[in-house]
Structures are given as structure tokens and as C-alpha cells.
Amino acid sequence: MEQVIQLEKVNKWFDDFHVLKDIDLTVTKGQKIVVCGPSGSGKSTMIRCINRLEAHQKGQIVVHGTELTNDLKNIDMIRKNVGMVFQQFNLFPHLSVIDNITLAPIWVKKLPKKEADNIAMTYLEKVKIPEQAQKYPGQLSGGQQQRVAIARSLAMNPDIMLFDEPTSALDPEMIKEVLDVMIQLAEEGMTMLVVTHEMGFAKTVADQMIFMDEGRIVEQASPDEFFNNPKSDRTKLFLSQILNH
């Protein structure tokens, strides 16, 4: 299988706080990996290192055969191919929904506005809110905003998608509409790295489960093994807390 992301002995510090400790991770094309773990364990930091929103200090991160360094050219190239969806949506409030989506295609890919508009509408239909195209983010519900954010990422036609707790800022009744879009995306073969505590989603979609604690990957296993036969005590404790809440 083609490897699209490789992390080797990745270490990161925030000043003298050691957030990531010897992280090893390989993601192959089309794979769906779900990352979970207690708050502060470094999940966000790890996936933010993959598109260099955070810089690591030791070890190696290779995306599509390109190593992430301070070289801005490489960073730009990798960001074009790696989409990211945030917990807080991070839509641009001063731009309409469609302008949110066409911004990067027009400015980064230099597509003509018309073509970008067509692409945007395609993805808005995919996330099932084409009728909201002219509205502003502030006029949409949280679930709609997150779906716009997903469409915005997809419009750059990335081959890897990173999700950082995409549903944890949403009201319960809106979680499903976002997860449905993500499940559909997974079925279409997208490579996905998802930080989430939605274990139902993980069971449906994941090929691999990763459990992180205190900056380390404590356990990595198939969902079947992970949920039915976890090896480490910390994973067991975490699962019992999260599944029986």
C-alpha cells in the first residue's frame, strides 16, 4: 500500500512542556484512522503537526514523500493536498458561504471565479446545503457551519483530510448530520485522520484506532481488537469512561 503520511520518532515541546513523545505513525492511502484519548494528551497537536500548523522539533514527518521542514514551498504544497476541519469551524465571518469555499480555489489554485463557483456548488450539494450559498456563516446553525467547513476543505480537492473533534462543539441533534457527511466521504475512499470521541462513528468507519495519553501513542489496533480486547490498562479505563457515560 502507498504510504501517504509517515511520522517517525516525532517529538514536540511547548517551551519545556513535552507534548509529543516519540510518535510513530504510518497512514496508507484510503486509510481511516480515528484518534482518541484524554484531554491534553496531544491529539490536536499531533494532527496539527501534519499540516504544519505546529512545528515539531525532533523526528521526521513525511507527507506524500515530502518531508516537512521550515521550507515554505514544501509547506504550501502539503497544505494544498491536506484538508483540515476544526472543532470551531473557523469559517470566515465576513465572507458569504460560497465565498468561503471559493476563496482558496481562486487565490491558491488560481481558478477562474466561474469554475470555482461551480466547484463550490458541487460540494455544497454534497454536504446537502446548496440553498445556503449566499448566506453568511453567522446565519447558519452549527451543524450547517461545520458542513460548509468540510465543503470548503474539499473544494481544494485534497487527498488527505484531517478532522480535529469536528462534532464536539455541536449540539447533540446536529452531530449526526456532520457525521453522515464524514461517513459518506469515507465510503468514497478519502484518506482520513479523525480525532473524535464519537465511538459509534469510529466503529463504522475506522480501519485503525489510536489511543493517546500524555503525548504518547499508547495503543494502536483494529477497531475490533481496540474495543473488545484493549491491551493497556489506560485504554481500558478510558473506554469504560467514554462508553458508559
Place this chain on the structure above:
Amino acid sequence: MTPNTSPYLSPNKMLNWSKKNLFSSWVNTIMTVIALIFLYEVGTFFLNWAIFKADFINNFRGETITDRTFCSKNIEVGQHGACWAIIFVRFHQFMYGFYPVEEAWRVNLVYAFLPFALIGVLFDKLPLRRVFLYFTFAFPFIAYFMLYGGPGLSVVATNKWGGLLVTLFLGVTGIALAFPLSILLALGRRSNMPIVKSICVVFIEFIRGVPLITLLFTANVMLPLFLPEGVKPDNLLRALVAVTLFQSAYMAEAIRGGLQAIPKGQIEAAQSLGLNYWQTTRKIILPQALKIAIPPIVNTCIGLFKDTSLVLIIGLFDLLGIGRAALSDITWTKLYYEVYVFVSLIFFIFCFGMSRYSLYLEKKLKTDNS
């Protein structure tokens, strides 16, 4: 404050409003009455002085006033109000300084077109805004040519400029030049590059730490040192440099406030989409930050507009300088009130306009979608 004030004034509503706000208790009623008496006294005194008992062109005997001895109040002491003739007789100086009378139409033309150059910048929903903005960019060149002269127009050196012309020139040009500079300074102050950052911090803090007067003196003395020998910048240009630098530092701080209000997630989202620094800045950060920063920016503009009057200490005759020159003319001396009231009124009109504009924007920001 009075949240129940309505834009529609019916007698009934006014009565209710007064009852609630002016006469709600004994203390309130007494305060209201005292305030009304005070307002009445001051108001009638001022109106009598400024209008009803004042001289405009002729005195009470019907003679045209040509110097201070003709002012009614100097003929019948204690009977008459202001003697506005000093303003009328010297009106040209107040508006244009020592600009040649036969060329004053050029300044008038620039005054007349200035609003058209500003309107596109000030109102974002204006029809044909794009056309107005093109005019805005062309205006400085047109205005420079009209005011200074060039092929086809006789040259009027800047030492002939004065009065409102100098005040507006320094105010408007200073603000217009300071704006892009202040954006760069504000961005630089938040830069990751230590050298850029420290240059911006030192510049901003230095300028904010010294009075404008000092800068004006400094520009006057220092600027020639930076220029090739033989090139002698004129006084107005030196003042403009000082005013621009001064304004840019304050504006940069106002803009920095706006920049700080933009959540980090906005930048991260833009970056994760592949936008580079300048694209992120131009498309995501500045549109949001400037919107937030407009009220404080306008505040600094009001401050600067008034501060331009300090240029009189380096020998320029702005509106206030022309006023003082008028007072030192022995044929008009001692008409302090008239001159200062008139000069204040002109400053007030411009500053009040800016202040209202800022309020309008604040209201508009609150009702906007985003």
C-alpha cells in the same frame, strides 16, 4: 442614558419622555430647572453677541467696516456684539493663505472635488463605488497639479499656501499617507521576524513617546540631512512628513487592536487551505481587523486634524496661524473672540463630521451580518 428616545417626536412622547427623564423627582426637577436657566442665559448671551447685536459687513451707522475702529463695539462701548468684519475682510487668507487671489479658483475646485474623492472610501454600499474609488486614487495627482501648478498652470509655491488649505492638506494627506504605513507597522509589530518586529516596536513607541511639536522641530532640522545636498525640502513637506509619521504610529496601534481581536482559528483555517501570509492578511485578517478598528482609527484622525494647528510654531500658517496673523495686524488687533470662535467653528465642523461618521459606522457594524 435614555433608551426610550424615539426618532419620531410627537408632543405626547416628548411629554412622557420629559416626565420620565427630567422631572422624575424633586432633585431631578431642581437640577433640570437650574440647567435650563443656565442654558437660556448662556444661549441668549451668545446669540446676542454672535448674531443679533453683531456687525457683519457694516456697523450700526451703516458704514462699511475696514478696520477695527469702525466696529460698532469700539464706537459705543458695551452696546454691541461681535465684529465679524475681520473674518469677511480676511476671508481669502482664512481659506487660502497667501495664495494669489486670481488663482484661488484652483483651490476652490480642489475643495469642491474633495468630497467626491472621500465618499467612495467612506461608504461601502455606495452605488458606482468602484468609479468613485478610481477617482479617489487619481485625486491626489489632480489636486497636486491644481494646487501646486505645472504645465499650463502657474506654479504657486507652498510658502504661499495657508489657512484652511494648509489645515486640510496636512490633515487629509497626512491621514491618507499614514494609513498604508500604519497597516505595515501594525503587521510588522506582530511579525515573527525579530528584526522587523523590533524596528516597528521601536518606531511606534518612539513616536508615541514624543510630542508632535518635537517631531515638527525635528523634521524641520533633520530632514535636510537625509536629502542630497542642494535639495531643500519646503516647510510644508517637512511638516507633512512629521504629521504622517506621527499619525501612522497612533493608527498602527488602533489597527493592532483590531488585529488582536481576530481569533487565531481564522489564520489557521486560511493557512490550512494553502493561503500564504499575504493572501491570509489581505483576504482574511485585514478586512475583519480594520472593520473593528475603524472607530479608534477615526478617533486618531480627529486628534491629528486638530493637532495640525501646531505647525504654526514652525512658521506655517494653518487656519489658526492665519487667525493669529490677523490678530497681530494693528488695524484689526484685539478681536480675539471673533477670530478664535471662527477658527474653532471650522475645526468643529470637520471634527464633528468625523465623529458622527464614526458613530454611524459603529451602528452599522452592529447591524451587519457578520
